[in-house]
Amino acid sequence: MAAWLEPLHAQARRMGNATLRGLVDDDPARAGDFSLRVGPIHANFARQRMDREALGALLGVAGDMALPVAMRALFDGATVNVSEQRPALHTALRSGLGQGEIATRARGQARAAHERMADSIATLEASEVTDIVNVGIGGSDLGPRLSVDALKDWRTGRFRLHFVGNVDASEAGHVLDGLDPRRTAVVLVSKSFGTQETLLNGAILRDWLGSGDRMHAVSANVAAAVAFGIDPGRVLPMWDWVGGRYSLWSTVGFSIAAAIGMQGFDGFLGGAAEMDAHALESPVEANLPLRHALTAVWNRNILGLPTQAVLPYDQRLALFPAYLQQLVMESLGKSVRTDGSPVATATVPVLWGGAGTNAQHSFFQALHQGTDVVPADFIGVVHPAHGHSGSHAVLLANLLAQSEALANGCADGDPQKAYPGNRPSTVLLLDALTPRSLGALIALYEHSVYLQATMWGINAFDQWGVELGKRIAGDLLPAVSGKGEARDPVTRALLAEIHGHG
Numbered sequence: 001m002a003a004w005l006e007p008l009h010a011q012a013r014r015m016g017n018a019t020l021r022g023l024v025d026d027d028p029a030r031a032g033d034f035s036l037r038v039g040p041i042h043a044n045f046a047r048q049r050m051d052r053e054a055l056g057a058l059l060g061v062a063g064d065m066a067l068p069v070a071m072r073a074l075f076d077g078a079t080v081n082v083s084e085q086r087p088a089l090h091t092a093l094r095s096g097l098g099q100g101e102i103a104t105r106a107r108g109q110a111r112a113a114h115e116r117m118a119d120s121i122a123t124l125e126a127s128e129v130t131d132i133v134n135v136g137i138g139g140s141d142l143g144p145r146l147s148v149d150a151l152k153d154w155r156t157g158r159f160r161l162h163f164v165g166n167v168d169a170s171e172a173g174h175v176l177d178g179l180d181p182r183r184t185a186v187v188l189v190s191k192s193f194g195t196q197e198t199l200l201n202g203a204i205l206r207d208w209l210g211s212g213d214r215m216h217a218v219s220a221n222v223a224a225a226v227a228f229g230i231d232p233g234r235v236l237p238m239w240d241w242v243g244g245r246y247s248l249w250s251t252v253g254f255s256i257a258a259a260i261g262m263q264g265f266d267g268f269l270g271g272a273a274e275m276d277a278h279a280l281e282s283p284v285e286a287n288l289p290l291r292h293a294l295t296a297v298w299n300r301n302i303l304g305l306p307t308q309a310v311l312p313y314d315q316r317l318a319l320f321p322a323y324l325q326q327l328v329m330e331s332l333g334k335s336v337r338t339d340g341s342p343v344a345t346a347t348v349p350v351l352w353g354g355a356g357t358n359a360q361h362s363f364f365q366a367l368h369q370g371t372d373v374v375p376a377d378f379i380g381v382v383h384p385a386h387g388h389s390g391s392h393a394v395l396l397a398n399l400l401a402q403s404e405a406l407a408n409g410c411a412d413g414d415p416q417k418a419y420p421g422n423r424p425s426t427v428l429l430l431d432a433l434t435p436r437s438l439g440a441l442i443a444l445y446e447h448s449v450y451l452q453a454t455m456w457g458i459n460a461f462d463q464w465g466v467e468l469g470k471r472i473a474g475d476l477l478p479a480v481s482g483k484g485e486a487r488d489p490v491t492r493a494l495l496a497e498i499h500g501h502g
């Protein structure tokens with residue numbers, strides 16, 4: 001076991017069987033004291049299974065591990081992505097807090113690309129284009145897809161936005177169905193410009209458009225985009241210093257900016273910048289991303305909870321769990337430390353979730369009475385963008401009720417009807433769902449992920465685990481197409497079945 005976890009385990013032992021209900025009842029100030037506010041986000045951690053002393057120990061660990069120093073290193077462009085020898089400067093895309101030459105240069109590149117993106121969007125706005133299709137996958141899809149969906153109340157209405165990610169061509173087919181190629185622009189987003197799915201979908205879209213005039217690209221590999229047939233004037237740059245899953249703040253956010261306008265996009269960046277300043281400058285005891293990260297580590301390593309649920313009580317945030325699955329699980333799904341040695345702690349929890357109240361009618365049964373305790377992040381929005389105050393009151397009442405029910409449980413003489421309770425959750429309340437608050441919310445999770453990775457000694461910015469499957473798929477392609485044999489016997493048997501139906 002990692003030595004830094006020992007005092008935390010000692011805290012858990014001291015707390016013994018303390019329950020959430022007991023913690024709140026015995027400490028009347030806890031409900032308010034265990035909360036933090038940053039700009040448009042209020043966070044309440046009172047229903048996490050730690051008392052003040054345990055929290056103090058966690059904050060002590062944060063200091064001992066020099067987490068504030070690690071945060072400064074991130075902003076200043078230290079080589080935090082060790083296996084690829086790169087910085088991870090997503091903060092330079094939205095705030096001016098990074099010091100030194102590397103961060104300054106990145107900011108300059110980001111500013112210039114941002115201006116070019118604004119010009120491209122202005123040109124499209126002045127054209128006859130009515131629809132824009134974002135073609136990309138993973139980080140080149142999930143962030144833009146989430147943000148365009150979440151900010152639907154902020155859309156200018158100038159364009160309809162569409163997304164094609166899956167190599168399953170039925171997605172492209174269904175998206176293109178009903179679109180007019182003469183009034184549609186395509187933006188091919190791929191940091192590497194080597195992602196098979198995106199290149200195949202890009203080729204489908206290129207053929208469908210019949211002209212390269214409305215084909216745009218975003219890539220760190222400009223030469224490959226040009227070789228693909230995209231006019232160099234329509235290729236917007238990104239860089240190896242920004243990770244794909246951290247890239248929606250860059251030109252990768254083209255579709256977001258097209259949807260909500262450059263002013264809206266700047267508000268989105270501004271919200272993230274607000275969280276950046278807070279993450280970098282606020283003391284450990286008042287630092288929201290740090291508290292979020294310490295809570296995650298406590299739940300994973302001290303309480304041994306293997307999964308984490310994210311439960312947005314806002315239909316506009318329904319894609320947030322899917323977005324976070326990449327951010328969290330691609331970043332933290334590691335078993336070796338940055339030096340290659342095995343980790344001495346459990347790392348990434350399985351992240352899952354869905355929008356309330358719908359999820360209450362699907363998997364909440366397991367949250368309340370299943371044998372695994374699942375910590376949850378509830379995300380609510382105080383002011384809706386619609387006028388149906390009655391519905392919104394019901395939505396918020398359900399959010400509050402679920403967090404309360406999970407924590408307090410309910411005894412019953414009939415064991416089928418008893419709720420064990422003592423199930424932890426955090427409640428995040430956004431004043432309203434705006435570009436600013438969404439930017440701040442995403443940046444909160446980004447920083448939390450980085451801090452968790454720092455505590456575990458792992459690299460949050462590489463993803464070698466996705467390569468093997470890609471390689472095997474490449475090797476298997478001839479066999480799937482009936483031009484070869486698979487080596488693996490199970491795969492061979494499955495191919496026989498597939499071909500038997502051919």
Ligand SMILES: O=P(O)(O)OC[C@H]1O[C@](O)(CO)[C@@H](O)[C@@H]1O
Binds near residue numbers: 137193198330463
């Ligand atoms: O933007 P690209 O280079 O097409 O990559 C898409 C995605 O593929 C991955 O490299 C691996 O799944 C992700 O990290 C990335 O966001």
